[in-house]
Amino acid sequence: MADKTTEDILRRLKSVEGHVRGIERMVDEGVYCVDIVNQIVAVQRALKKVSGLVLDRHLHSCVTTAIKSDDDESRERVLTELMEVFEANGKA
Amino acid sequence: MADKTTEDILRRLKSVEGHVRGIERMVDEGVYCVDIVNQIVAVQRALKKVSGLVLDRHLHSCVTTAIKSDDDESRERVLTELMEVFEANGKA
Amino acid sequence: MADKTTEDILRRLKSVEGHVRGIERMVDEGVYCVDIVNQIVAVQRALKKVSGLVLDRHLHSCVTTAIKSDDDESRERVLTELMEVFEANGKA
Amino acid sequence: MADKTTEDILRRLKSVEGHVRGIERMVDEGVYCVDIVNQIVAVQRALKKVSGLVLDRHLHSCVTTAIKSDDDESRERVLTELMEVFEANGKA
Numbered sequence: 546m547a548d549k550t551t552e553d554i555l556r557r558l559k560s561v562e563g564h565v566r567g568i569e570r571m572v573d574e575g576v577y578c579v580d581i582v583n584q585i586v587a588v589q590r591a592l593k594k595v596s597g598l599v600l601d602r603h604l605h606s607c608v609t610t611a612i613k614s615d616d617d618e619s620r621e622r623v624l625t626e627l628m629e630v631f632e633a634n635g636k637a
Numbered sequence: 638m639a640d641k642t643t644e645d646i647l648r649r650l651k652s653v654e655g656h657v658r659g660i661e662r663m664v665d666e667g668v669y670c671v672d673i674v675n676q677i678v679a680v681q682r683a684l685k686k687v688s689g690l691v692l693d694r695h696l697h698s699c700v701t702t703a704i705k706s707d708d709d710e711s712r713e714r715v716l717t718e719l720m721e722v723f724e725a726n727g728k729a
Numbered sequence: 730m731a732d733k734t735t736e737d738i739l740r741r742l743k744s745v746e747g748h749v750r751g752i753e754r755m756v757d758e759g760v761y762c763v764d765i766v767n768q769i770v771a772v773q774r775a776l777k778k779v780s781g782l783v784l785d786r787h788l789h790s791c792v793t794t795a796i797k798s799d800d801d802e803s804r805e806r807v808l809t810e811l812m813e814v815f816e817a818n819g820k821a
Numbered sequence: 822m823a824d825k826t827t828e829d830i831l832r833r834l835k836s837v838e839g840h841v842r843g844i845e846r847m848v849d850e851g852v853y854c855v856d857i858v859n860q861i862v863a864v865q866r867a868l869k870k871v872s873g874l875v876l877d878r879h880l881h882s883c884v885t886t887a888i889k890s891d892d893d894e895s896r897e898r899v900l901t902e903l904m905e906v907f908e909a910n911g912k913a
Contacts, residue, residue: 548680693808719788752834767909769868770909783856791854
């Protein structure tokens with residue numbers, strides 16, 4: 546998985562990690578609550594972008610393979626999983 | 638801000654940071670996409686909980702003070718900010 | 730409650746109602762799934778706007794009154810309710 | 822599209838329509854803001870369920886057909902659309 550998307554995903558996760566550390570400092574220093582909440586919102590958006598990249602790769606790999614294979618069971622499993630991810634993501 | 642809520646918020650942010658590092662490892666090791674997305678969803682939920690704690694403290698401190706203070710302008714500013722946070726949070 | 734905000738809220742809800750009826754027709758006529766989902770997303774955004782208006786009025790009336798009154802219990806109740814609304818809205 | 826899922830989707834949309842009319846009455850009668858917001862949240866959840874049903878049918882029909890069809894262009898279009906729906910839904 547050392548392709549370009551993987552590198553992009555890892556780079557974004559590292560940035561999220563640094564962002565969260567920055568928020569810890571803000572909390573520690575008693576920064577204004579609203580500014581902290583806004584930074585948390587920014588991290589949540591960054592994570593949504595990462596989910597999107599992972600999901601896009603999933604659609605182009607596993608989902609495409611499972612649907613192309615005439616194995617009804619694995620196709621059904623992959624589509625059910627996809628619906629669960631959609632729902633979980635909508636509530637996250 | 639060395640009170641109990643601050644400690645709780647910091648503890649949760651540290652846990653989010655570790656969780657994100659764990660997801661980086663999963664991506665690196667080529668773990669199944671759906672499992673990665675589910676872990677990202679879990680982190681987003683944890684962050685929502687942190688936002689809630691920060692916001693709850695904000696309501697009990699700054700918002701309460703501004704509303705009690707008969708200063709119409711600062712009350713208005715605090716309520717406008719609150720609505721912005723509410724909207725940003727709904728779209729995060 | 731026959732003020733301007735109430736009229737605005739009612740007008741928006743009537744528009745949502747008409748929008749939903751339009752989606753029913755689309756489903757009935759077998760319109761492309763993605764177009765239907767996009768219309769549902771548009772209705773959800775319209776409803777979010779309505780929630781915002783109702784909440785904004787709530788902050789300026791009940792919440793302000795409860796916080797100004799030195800009744801700790803009613804202030805606490807109003808703030809707890811507000812946090813519940815925030816959380817429910819974030820998951821809707 | 823007179824199948825069972827379509828009937829279920831239409832039945833749910835009719836119920837949403839009635840629910841929205843009920844909220845209009847609540848606003849008209851000056852019901853407590855928080856109760857109104859909670860009803861709007863309930864409608865948003867019902868709409869999310871409808872989106873899910875439409876999307877599930879979409880995955881089992883158009884998406885499956887496009888991916889099976891060796892037509893790279895239409896497969897790509899269907900997957901791009903799916904990602905757009907996913908993102909729009911996450912922000913709704």
